[in-house]
Amino acid sequence: MEFKDVVRKRRSTRRYTGKPVEKEKLRAAMELALLAPSSKNTRSTRLMAVTNLDKVHALSRLRDFGSSLLEEAGAAIVILGDTEASPMWQINAALMANTLQLALVDQGLASCWVHVGDYLTIQDNTDSQRSEDYVKEVLPEIPEGYRVLSVISIGYADYTPKPLPEYEGPERILFVE
Ligand SMILES: Cc1cc2nc3c(=O)[nH]c(=O)nc-3n(C[C@H](O)[C@H](O)[C@H](O)COP(=O)(O)O)c2cc1C
Numbered sequence: 001m002e003f004k005d006v007v008r009k010r011r012s013t014r015r016y017t018g019k020p021v022e023k024e025k026l027r028a029a030m031e032l033a034l035l036a037p038s039s040k041n042t043r044s045t046r047l048m049a050v051t052n053l054d055k056v057h058a059l060s061r062l063r064d065f066g067s068s069l070l071e072e073a074g075a076a077i078v079i080l081g082d083t084e085a086s087p088m089w090q091i092n093a094a095l096m097a098n099t100l101q102l103a104l105v106d107q108g109l110a111s112c113w114v115h116v117g118d119y120l121t122i123q124d125n126t127d128s129q130r131s132e133d134y135v136k137e138v139l140p141e142i143p144e145g146y147r148v149l150s151v152i153s154i155g156y157a158d159y160t161p162k163p164l165p166e167y168e169g170p171e172r173i174l175f176v177e
Contacts, residue, residue, distance in 0.1 A: 006105045008163055013110035014069040016155025021074035023051060025107040026154070030077065033100035038092040044085035045096040046146060048078040050139065058138045059114075059151055062131045064122050067114045067151075074155040078139065080146040090117075093149040100152060110157035116148040 001009070026049045038044060050056050053074070060070035070076060079097045081089035097113060104111045116135055122128035132148045142148070 001106055006102050010101055010105045011110075011161035011164070012112040013155075013157045013159075013161060014112050014153075015158040016072050016074055016110065017158050018072065019074065019156045021051070021109065021154055021156070023049070025104075025109060026051070026075060026077065029100055029103035029107050029109070032103040032106075033096050036092075036096040036099040038095070039086050039088035042086035042088070042092065044082040044089045045093045046080040046082065046143070047096070047100065048080060048139065048142065050076045050078065055138055059135065062114070062116060062121065062134050062138075062151065063119055069112055070114060070151065070153045072155070073153040076154060077152045078135065078142070079149045079152065080142060081149055082145060083147055084145055089147065090149060097150055097152060104152075104154060108156070109154055111155075112153045114151045114153055116150050 030047045030049065033047065036045075050059070056073050056076045057071055059076055060068050060073075062070075077100060079093050079100075081093040083089050086092060101111050101113070116131045119131040120126065120128045121131055121134050135148050135151065136142050
């Protein structure tokens with residue numbers, strides 16, 4: 001697929017067909033995503049693919065809004081950052097997550113970012129469990145010292161999202177001569 005088509009085709013996709021997601025496709029996309037840049041080449045980001053559907057579906061409860069799409073996903077990739085390796089771990093992780101989402105498009109897969117960060121499992125209840133702690137309970141394999149930036153929900157798209165408008169106005173692109 002041409003680069004511009006990959007970029008255009010990437011849309012946050014929240015409904016999937018239920019067709020199983022092949023591990024080789026996840027591996028190919030993750031290997032490409034590892035080429036994303038990182039501050040001072042610290043390579044602070046780790047990717048954890050989850051193909052066990054019970055675990056993928058359990059991740060849908062990491063928040064009380066914006067995460068239920070994981071209930072029908074065929075796989076998920078958890079975006080992890082080593083806080084000791086770089087103070088820029090979040091930026092590094094976000095760059096890799098975006099590269100990963102583009103690489104998934106190239107594999108014919110659809111995805112959506114589900115944010116974890118500092119969210120709570122119940123947004124309006126400050127006593128509720130932190131989303132990150134919930135993710136670590138579902139996935140005890142996450143190594144010590146790693147923070148969870150997000151979970152990328154993955155599957156075969158059940159619909160074709162409309163392409164984004166080509167250009168929204170002059171204020172987002174500036175030229176200074
Ligand atoms: C930092 C970040 C956090 C996001 N968190 C969520 C989320 O928790 N749940 C969700 O359904 N979508 C989430 N999204 C997807 C955005 O809603 C989506 O990118 C935006 O609406 C634009 O649509 P598009 O991705 O189809 O272009 C997130 C995207 C980004 C970049």
